[in-house]
Amino acid sequence: MRLGSFEASFSFGLLVIADPASTDSHGDWDPSLEMVHASADSIYVSVRDTASGLVSVACVDEDEIADSGGQGALIFSGDLTFQNRQIRFSDPNEMISMTIPVKNVGTHVEIYADDVDEPAALVVAVSAAKS
Numbered sequence: 156m157r158l159g160s161f162e163a164s165f166s167f168g169l170l171v172i173a174d175p176a177s178t179d180s181h182g183d184w185d186p187s188l189e190m191v192h193a194s195a196d197s198i199y200v201s202v203r204d205t206a207s208g209l210v211s212v213a214c215v216d217e218d219e220i221a222d223s224g225g226q227g228a229l230i231f232s233g234d235l236t237f238q239n240r241q242i243r244f245s246d247p248n249e250m251i252s253m254t255i256p257v258k259n260v261g262t263h264v265e266i267y268a269d270d271v272d273e274p275a276a277l278v279v280a281v282s283a284a285k286s
Contacts, residue, residue, distance in 0.1 A: 156215065156216050156218060157213060157214070158215060158281070159213070159214045159253050160211065160212060160213040160214065161212055161244070161253055162209050162210065162211040162212075163209060163210060163212075164205040164210070165205060165210055165246050165251070166204065166246065166248075166250075167204065167246060167247050167248075168201055168203065168204035168205075168273075169186075169200070169201060169247055170199070170201075170202045170210070170212065170244065170245075170246065170277065171199060171243075171244070171245045171246065172197065172198040172200065172242060172243070172244055172264070172279060173196060173242070173243055173245075174196040174197065174235075174236070174238055174239055174242070174243070175239055175241050175243045175254060176196075176238060177194075177197040179194040179195070179196065179197050181194065181197070181199045184199055186199075186201050190230065190271070191231045193231065193235070195235065195236050196235055196236050196237065196238070198235070198264065198266070200231070200266065200274075200277065201274075202274050202275075202277065203274060207273065207275075210275055210276070210277070211275070211276045212244055212253075212276075212277050212279065213278050213279070214242070214253075214255050214279045214280075214281065215279070215281075216280065216282065217263075217280055217281070217282035227267040227269045227270075227274075227276070227278065228268055228269075228270075228271050229265060230266050230267070230268045230271060230274075231264065232263075232265045232266075233263070233264060234261055234262065234263050234264075234285060235261075235263075235264055236260060236261060236262075237257055237260060237262050238260060240256055240257050240260060241254050241255065241257065242254070242255050242257050242281065257281055258283065259283050259284060262281050262282070262283070262284055263281070263282045263283060263284050263285045264279060264280070265279070265280040267279075267280070
């Protein structure tokens with residue numbers, strides 16, 4: 156089931172997926188070396204920047220991915236902690252922001268992208284933590 160979606164321009168080419176209370180700055184991340192960087196409660200994802208066009212982001216539950224057989228290349232799979240049982244999708248300035256409730260504090264997140272270098276479409280699947 157689709158939990159939420161949006162299409163937007165990302166002026167910095169960065170999508171932040173995080174617990175709304177996360178304070179992780181991802182200071183050790185080098186986006187020129189890796190397109191995804193995760194911490195205990197947040198993920199930074201490099202996406203297409205404004206000059207290249209819009210980016211669509213959809214958050215779905217695990218049944219949606221199972222039914223469709225995936226949504227592009229899997230670029231991240233891991234467990235995160237969302238103490239508030241919420242996941243927020245935003246840009247660094249929070250000009251774009253979508254918050255969705257999740258069922259569990261421990262949540263497994265998988266991110267699928269239409270392109271592994273500069274994605275224009277991302278599908279983020281959430282389910283109960285695997286570990």
